[in-house]
Amino acid sequence: MSLPPPILEYCTRHPQIVTGRHCTRCDRPACNDCLTLADVGSHCTECVRRARPATSERIRFWNAAQPVLVTRLLIAVNVIAYAWVLTGTRMSSIAGSINSNELDMGLSQVFIDNGEWYRIISSGFLHFGLIHVGMxxxxxxxLGQLLEPALGRSRFTLLYFTAMVGGATGALLINPNGLTGGASGAVFGLMAAAAVGFQQRGVNPMRTGIGATLMLNLLITFAIPGISIGGHLGGALVGGVIGYAMLEPKWQRDAPWIAWVAPVICIASSLLLISTF
Structure with a gap:
C-alpha cells in the first residue's frame, strides 16, 4: 500500500521556502529566518511586531527611564559650546590675547548697554579653558543626579536658569567691565539649593558633602584671582532662595505655587537691577 505524498508547507513571508515550523501564537507556517525565540515557543515577525507597544508608549517608557535627561542635555550643550569657542581666532587687545568666540559670548556691561541681553544666557555656556569646563x-x-529626580525636569531647568541669571547679575554688579563667562553661577545655585533642601529636612548639609563642597568652592572663589566673585555669590544667593521655595517638604508646604512664582520674581528682579546699572 502506498502512502499519500507529504503535504509541504511554505513560509508565509517567503513562499519559496519549505518549512515544517509554525508560529506558536498564530500557527502560521514560518521559516527559521522569520521566527523569533520567545519564552514559550517561537513567534513570527508579524506577531512580534503586533506585540510591541505603540510608539507613544515606547517613548513614554524611554522618557521615564531618563531621570537626568536635562542634566545630560545641559552638559552636552556646554561641551559643544566649549568646542565651538576653540574654533575662534585669537585677537590682541589691551588686556591681552582673546578668542573671538569668547568675545561673542561673554558678558560685560558694555554689551548689555548695547542691547545684547542674550549674553546673560550665552555667557553661562562660555568657559575659559578645559579645567574650567571640566570642573x-x-x-x-x-548635582543634577541629586536634584533633577527630586524636582522634576521643569523645575530643575527653571532652577538652573534662574541661578544663571542671578550669577550674571552678581557678575555685572561686582565687575561690570570684566568679560565674564561660565556655568559656575548656575552650578553654585544648584549647590546652594541642595544645601537648603537638606537643611529643610533636618539634615546638616555639612554631613552630606554638599556643605563642604559649597564651602570649598567659596574659598576657591575668594582665594584665586580672576574668578568671578559676583557670579558665584549671585548664583548661590538666587539658588538658595529658589531651592527654599522648590524643595520645601510637602508636609510643610502651604502654597505650592510659590515654587513657580519665586523664579519668575527673581528673574524679573535681576533684569530690572541690571537695567538700572
Whole structure:
C-alpha cells in the first residue's frame, strides 16, 4: 500500500521556502529566518511586531527611564559650546590675547548697554579653558543626579536658569567691565539649593558633602584671582532662595505655587537691577 505524498508547507513571508515550523501564537507556517525565540515557543515577525507597544508608549517608557535627561542635555550643550569657542581666532587687545568666540559670548556691561541681553544666557555656556569646563560639568553631573529626580525636569531647568541669571547679575554688579563667562553661577545655585533642601529636612548639609563642597568652592572663589566673585555669590544667593521655595517638604508646604512664582520674581528682579546699572 502506498502512502499519500507529504503535504509541504511554505513560509508565509517567503513562499519559496519549505518549512515544517509554525508560529506558536498564530500557527502560521514560518521559516527559521522569520521566527523569533520567545519564552514559550517561537513567534513570527508579524506577531512580534503586533506585540510591541505603540510608539507613544515606547517613548513614554524611554522618557521615564531618563531621570537626568536635562542634566545630560545641559552638559552636552556646554561641551559643544566649549568646542565651538576653540574654533575662534585669537585677537590682541589691551588686556591681552582673546578668542573671538569668547568675545561673542561673554558678558560685560558694555554689551548689555548695547542691547545684547542674550549674553546673560550665552555667557553661562562660555568657559575659559578645559579645567574650567571640566570642573563645572563634574559638579553639574553630581548635582543634577541629586536634584533633577527630586524636582522634576521643569523645575530643575527653571532652577538652573534662574541661578544663571542671578550669577550674571552678581557678575555685572561686582565687575561690570570684566568679560565674564561660565556655568559656575548656575552650578553654585544648584549647590546652594541642595544645601537648603537638606537643611529643610533636618539634615546638616555639612554631613552630606554638599556643605563642604559649597564651602570649598567659596574659598576657591575668594582665594584665586580672576574668578568671578559676583557670579558665584549671585548664583548661590538666587539658588538658595529658589531651592527654599522648590524643595520645601510637602508636609510643610502651604502654597505650592510659590515654587513657580519665586523664579519668575527673581528673574524679573535681576533684569530690572541690571537695567538700572
Amino acid at each position: 563645572n560639568m563634574l559638579l553639574l553631573w553630581q
